[in-house]
Amino acid sequence: MKKSVTLIGVCFVFSGLQAQIKMYSNGNVGIQSSAVPEAALVVGGNASNKGTGYKTYIRSNNHALYVRREGVPTNNSTWLIANEGNNWVDGGQFYIGIKGYSIYGSPLGRGRAWGVFGEAGNSTSGYNYAVHGNLRGNQRGAAIVGTLDNVDINVPGRYVGYFMGDIRTTGNIYGTVLTPSASRSALMGRSAVMPLSAESDATNSMSVVEKLSQLTAVQYNLSEPQAAQAFAASGDTVAAAPRSVTDAQALEKTHYGLDAEVLKEIYPDLVYESQEGDLCINYTEMIPLLVQSVSELRAQVVSLQGAQTYNVRTRNGNETGIGGNALDVPALEQNDPNPFTQTTVVRYTLPESVKSAFLYIYDLNGTQIDQKTLQDRGKSSVTLEAGSLAPGMYLYALVADGKVIDTKRMIITK
Incomplete structure (x- = not known):
């Protein structure tokens, strides 16, 4: 009688597993999925919106996949990797090791989205990297590339970072800032190099000293950025990022510059209009x-x-x-x-x-x-x-x- 009860229990277990895990006639396996899977392994739903190009497809209302590595490695390896992707470049296609999507078809105006999110900390001081890029080989490219609405770009050299579009930081930039020179070899015949003088300016015979003497120096104080003001009034339920140390100091200090409207009349090529509609000054090219x-x-x-x-x-x-x-x-x-x-x-x-x-x-x-x-x-x-x-x-x-x-x-x- 005792053996019969045990056998009945085992049957119930296998019956439950069969309802959760099922192999179909096409050789694919579905877990918690009622439709015929189009990928080799489907968890939580079909992969019909992805076609048949994927071996594994996971769908969930919560976190889709969690991988945790811990403990002492059995192979004495010093590189302990929780998740690794290897896409071997062996042809003329587009190869991506890891790709992250976090996007909606139209603007929502709320929440946050990260395509790739990395966190690191509390390892050896100075050796914690949230996101790390390493360019290998001897071909042109960049360890980290950033673009706006553009994927396929041609990087002209070998760089740690290459960005197509405006770059903005709220903190300081450390290092040597280089700009293209006005040498004939650098311009490669694309433009003539003319000496800077009143005689070379056919529209204005004033000397550079006379022109610069017309500029107006101004002092001003910064206000809370308009983006932050709009965020506060939007009713977004996600907390705003705290202000950086540099931002806090910038709001407290008095700033000095040139009146961009006056400069635009005298040297219009030194004045640009930003994406926000503000006038910006190319102070670097004022040095010559x-x-x-x-x-x-x-x-x-x-x-x-x-x-x-x-x-x-x-x-x-x-x-x-x-x-x-x-x-x-x-x-x-x-x-x-x-x-x-x-x-x-x-x-x-x-x-x-x-x-x-x-x-x-x-x-x-x-x-x-x-x-x-x-x-x-x-x-x-x-x-x-x-x-x-x-x-x-x-x-x-x-x-x-x-x-x-x-x-x-x-x-x-x-």
Whole structure:
């Protein structure tokens, strides 16, 4: 009688298992699934929306799959992996090791979504990685790639990170920031490299110093970002992320910058419009303008110093001083035409009291390539020939009695 009860119990167990696990005529197995499975193993529902390309399909209203690794490894391995995916690249298709979806067909405006979410911590300090990417081999690519509505992109080199789209951070960025140079080799013939000067700007004859002097410096304080304000008013039940340390300090500090509206009128190419509709300034490319303005100011100082020297000399000689005859002040004018291909004329002014004067020609490396002795006094000129000089930018300086009066640039073109 006891054996019969046991046998009946075993039958009930197998009967229950048969209701939960079933092998179908196509060789596939279904667990808690009433439909004929299209994948080799289906748990919780059919894979019809995925076709027959999957070996395993799991569907659940709760967490679909949980894998936990713990304990001492039996193979003495130092790499303990809970879940590993290996997609062997052996052809010309698109290969993905692990792919994560978290998306809805239309905007919901609530909740949170992560395609891939990684957490790590409390291991050796400095060696905890929530998400780690490692580019191997010697082909171009990136360890981590980020795009906006784009999957297949061509990475031009080998990078740890490559992003197609705007990048925004609330914290600091540490490291050396490099921008493409304006060298001819870097531009590879895509654009002409022209010296920065008033003469190269056909629409405006003002110097860089004059342009920069029109800019307006402003100070301001940041307010709570509009995105955070909208979030607070949206009624979203998920808690907002706490403000970062840098964000908190940025709200407390006074900030300084340039009026973007004014800059847009003077240097429109330095002003951009962000996705939020705000005007943003490319401060990095303002550095060459500041360097050019220093060069222009220095030339003005040198010219004023030369004028002061000769005015002192004329006053001592009982001649007209400051405010007198312009011929008492040495001066150097811009060559005309500029740029030029064959010849150009340089006009200058030398007082009669000047004993010796020269016009020196230099390349951009500071090497003297020519010298003209100036015999005439008063207003005069000298003609320069391109000759065998290569196209490019050169410097010419007026030196009177051993003093540099002024230095200007000239451009030779083909």
